[in-house]
Amino acid sequence: MEPRCPHFGTCGGCRLQDIHYEDQLARKQAELSELLARIGWVTTVPMHPSPQEWYYRNKMEFSFQDVYPAPAEGEDYLLLGQKIRNRWDRVMNIKECYLLSPEAPLLLAAVHAWALKEKLQPFNLHKRTGFLRHLVVREAKNTDERLVNLVTTPGKLDAAGFVKMVRAAYPATTVLWGTNSGKSDVAQAEKTEVLYGPGVIFESVLGKRLRVSPYSFLQTNTRGAEALYTRIRECIADARPQNLLDLYCGTGGITLSVADLCERVMGVEVIESAVADARFNAEQNQVTNVDFMAAKVEDLLPGLAAQKVVDVDAVIVDPPRSGLHPTALAALKELAPAKLIYVSCNPKAMVEDIRKMSGLYDLRLAEGFDLFPHTDHMEALAVLGRIY
Ligand SMILES: C[S@@+](CC[C@H](N)C(=O)[O-])C[C@H]1O[C@@H](n2cnc3c(N)ncnc32)[C@H](O)[C@@H]1O
Structure with a gap:
């Protein structure tokens, strides 16, 4: 089809603009399904469209x-x-x-x-x-x-x-x-x-008002993030965790949107200004059962896993494109929460991390969210359950 933008082809931004949106979704769905088939997930994976096809970036x-x-x-x-x-x-x-x-x-x-x-x-x-x-x-x-x-x-x-x-x-x-x-x-x-x-x-x-500082992370497609967070809420609602860890929490978008379904939630994020935003956001939205820590997940998690002071029954991870740091992955296996929700902007890295957890976890749900129309990128959601 005729691309909408005159810069198509030269600009590095939108590579798929010459493909109908439905076909872009089908392509991403096939790609994610094929990746997950490598770890034995044979069902076709749903790919949720972006609520906005244009002007979706914040x-x-x-x-x-x-x-x-x-x-x-x-x-x-x-x-x-x-x-x-x-x-x-x-x-x-x-x-x-x-x-x-x-x-x-x-x-x-x-x-x-x-x-x-x-x-x-x-x-x-x-x-x-x-x-x-x-x-x-x-x-x-x-x-x-x-x-x-x-x-x-x-x-x-x-x-x-x-x-x-x-x-x-x-x-x-x-x-x-x-x-x-x-x-x-x-x-x-x-x-x-x-x-x-x-x-x-x-x-x-x-419905949560989030402060965003100039260098803090916020999912770039606000309405797409709302669809993703709504699905995460549904996955957490089943478990009703006592103690939830939200690792790589940014400004606390996921943490605050699921907090009412848990007894306590702790968010961990490396960027100090994002943690300051997350704390401020909890306070101004009157969410009182959350704490945030400024730390690298790979530095903090081994200590938490070894001490086992609190019983963590569910963990959400939303790591950067590189996936989980090997130390973080090893600590997660030691912590072994009953439910693990993996959110990823790089499904390839996510699938590799899930493969490394086989034997301990199996996959219970996998879905895609197109947070980046007209580009090759997508967001993936996987829910894992502990086998024993
Ligand atoms: C994909 S974002 C997820 C943000 C959040 N879950 C959300 O939906 O808004 C990944 C976040 O991980 C943070 N991060 C990157 N490496 C980290 C590390 N080693 N330990 C803790 N946080 C890290 C980044 O600063 C970023 O805020």
Whole structure:
């Protein structure tokens, strides 16, 4: 089919836009079913569609780049947009995009024009020189709150001029300036200054109001996450655990949405600001039976498993793409909760981890959630039960 976006084919963002959405879902369903068949799960796995096919993302990170070796006659020296397909070091201007909101391209155009007018230098990933690095945009879908974070190397910025330009083009509720002198190409900052507004946004997920700081994790498809969390609630409701561990909990989205079904829940997350958000979110939503710990799961879990101070009867894991750290996996086997719920954005890694637990656990349920329409990515949910 005709892709909606004119950047299709060049932009690294949406690889499947030329395939009808129903066919994208069928493809992801086949892929997940085939992966799970490798560990003996022979039923076709349901693939839940994203509630929104377009404008489903609540966060995007755009990059600045110079034009090298040199811009052609009459061409701008600066690019602002997405990485070109299969190129970590090449950025293309984005004039249209259907992932965030209709307003986002207007923001990109305004920031691009402002950077040229101010004669600011974009960062060069090879030489590691230049000022402008990333433009991070977060848009809550269930509230009107919108965050813009300009990430640069340390230097001078006409902050008032930047805020004025952003707000004239785009309904930002907060504007920040982060500085990052590091080598790696990540939209993170060592220091962040709030230039306008509260410095955070609030998103509502299944009726819980969640504070999200600029560098904290939140599932990028809010409405898709609500569908996933609703299913997790159904899986937990069966077990009614006394003590639930929510490992890799981010800002506490899952923790807070299942807390009313458990006696006590403890969330574990490595990013301190996300843990601070999670604690704040528990308090402001009057959820009193949760605790959060800032730690690496692989550091904390072996101690918990060895001490067996509390009887943990259910665990939710939602690890990064790499899957469970070997130490975390070994500790989980030692802890051996009756129910283990595995949420994953990398089903391949999830299947490998489940394989390593065979003999102790068997698979009771597996489903897919398309949180990333038009891309190859998907979210998987697996429920495991202890065999003995
Ligand atoms: C896929 S996100 C899951 C977030 C959460 N479950 C949710 O639905 O919003 C993974 C989270 O794990 C955290 N993380 C990554 N490595 C970790 C580790 N070794 N120990 C604890 N947390 C980690 C990340 O910061 C991120 O917040």
